[in-house]
Amino acid sequence: MTSAVEFLDIAIIVAFTALAIGQIFSMIRLILGPSMGDRILALDTMVINALGMVIVLGIRQGVQIYFEVSLLIAMLGFVSTVALTRFVLRGDIIE
Template identity: 60%
Template sequence: MIDIALYIAMAVVGLSQVMAMVRLLKGPMVGDRILALDTMVVNAIAMIILVGMHWGTQIYFESALIFAMLGFVSTVALCRFVLRGDIIE
């Protein structure tokens, strides 16, 4: 029963990833594209966690944490670059 729920969750997260990629490509402004990239990072983290649950290994959870930290820092850096023109003050 849990396998069916995991497959459904993977399909929903995959669909969400595709919709975020469409927003990334069609986004009329830079802010929309940055938000789409951040959404894609969150979806990738969810997919990593779902794969870790499906295979029953803990290494995926640690990699999801590292990916979350890198995704947050890269989103902040990209926003600072768009707003100020530089990352380091």
């Protein structure tokens, strides 16, 4: 009979694999994206996938500092996505 720890290990491996596959697909969309909007969305998705990987790593290692790091990544990802979108749309970030 398997224990709950083994199920958690399997779930972490599955989650990390799914996030890695999503990251690869986002990189492909970043390279092949037909428009600039697709590329910006791919970059934003890559930030979200990296955020998920950091959280899964924090769960796996049992260290709480990774959750604080994930908050910083989320804030920087949001601000950079907004800044890049404004630059593409208007040609200037700060008005």
